Amino acid sequence: MSDLATELRAALTAMLARIPVDMQTPITAPDAAVWGAVVEAGFTGVDVPEEAGGHGGELGDALAVLDSLAEAGAVTPYLEHALLASWLAGSVGLPLEGTTATVAVIDDGTIRTDGDRILLSGSVTGVAHVDDVDTVVVLMTGPDGPVITVVGREAPGVEITNGADLRGVSYGDIVFRDAEATFSAHSPVDIEDLRRRGALAYAVALAAAARAVRERTVRYASERTQFGRPLAKFQAIQQRLAEMAAQTTLMETAARAATEAASNDPVAAHAAIAAAKVVTSHYATEVASAGHQIHGAIGFTSEHSLGRFTSALWTWTDRYGTEQDWATSLAGEILEAGTDPWDLIVGLGSPDPS
Structure with a gap:
């Protein structure tokens, strides 16, 4: 940063x-x-x-x-x-x-x-x-x-x-x-340029909304008591919180890598943005579901802050390309452009067409 x-x-x-x-x-x-x-x-x-x-x-x-x-x-x-x-x-x-x-x-x-x-x-x-x-x-x-x-x-x-x-x-x-x-x-930019930039922006927004759901859910599980002890002390809740934390971290990491590539490495940017939109769109619904499961009925009330972020997670997954759209784009780089899959994994991206 x-x-x-x-x-x-x-x-x-x-x-x-x-x-x-x-x-x-x-x-x-x-x-x-x-x-x-x-x-x-x-x-x-x-x-x-x-x-x-x-x-x-x-x-x-x-x-x-x-x-x-x-x-x-x-x-x-x-x-x-x-x-x-x-x-x-x-x-x-x-x-x-x-x-x-x-x-x-x-x-x-x-x-x-x-x-x-x-x-x-x-x-x-x-x-x-x-x-x-x-x-x-x-x-x-x-x-x-x-x-x-x-x-x-x-x-x-x-x-x-x-x-x-x-x-x-x-x-x-x-x-x-x-x-x-x-x-x-x-215009010096075309529709694909706009689509890529929009996907990056929504990947960042999705990761931020997921982070907000995670923080609110962890806090609620620590404060809410059931059968005489906090929800966070129950093994099933602990496992769900751990899954949510891992999924949110994956979203944040993918969005951060795409942002850095878009700012500093245009060659790798397309693959990084595609991966970020795949990851953030994929895990958005899972993070939202976990948040509501742990909050219970109170999380569905219109006044509760959780809904502001879970509705964003459900809404933004398809903006500027779905998970499937960008997964297909990534596959195209491998199958059609001849990109080595390992280069995509470690962040080297597509070969420079020049």
Whole structure:
């Protein structure tokens, strides 16, 4: 962890100590006070290029902020806005100051001009925080390569079908019918780059949520008594806690290795991120199940903090690729690219194509 990441964690911890987080699940609304403080502190531009209004830091520093927010249970659009939308816009030098954005990927869309107007058509499913933002940063594959387009959520031609995930966070579909965009440019990054970065971000978030479940469950098992002694004294509970601790450690280790590879070793990054998403998605449901089994009925109440994290574990496993998707990707590196399986295991990654 870099010195900046350590400082960011400390600053965010102090900030969250002053701003209480409502832990009811499903939520009634995102944590507006936390989000306002995060924006005001400049945390949303940590790894955004300076020419796009950011601080030009490292990806690992921005992920440290995400990790802290996820571990605290704060519900904000930080992942979508800071790590994805602002990163995309920043790659073409466009600041997203004064706005909150989410990101959308259109596999089959069109962009046309009508005089000075830029008109976008296409559809996308599963957009996180779609009801909590005012801007959508769209990445699509055009005839000449990937294109980044920015559209206001309230722009004419934008049709939103809104829903919610298990945490109560807005999660919906968007149809663009000649929606007027405020910006469009050829993108230096493609959909696969975005998918990989999104998978890494959610792997980090999953590991943080699992850590929160582990800490709360260990504390509850130590404090709750049954038949005259703490739950943690029963052998079956001890075994379940040990399994949870091992699974959470695997998730944290995989996420940390992927973060380091993405920041320092692009050659090994793809395999490390794929492995991290496989590991975190695989163990997320097991950690959530163990937490609820040990907490018993109280853990299922909407007021108990456990649900904030277990619902995140259940919700985030499929974001930016399922466990099976990324396992298939890893297998492809071995079977198609000729990567030595041992190199993947020890972290050498794929051979340099150059």
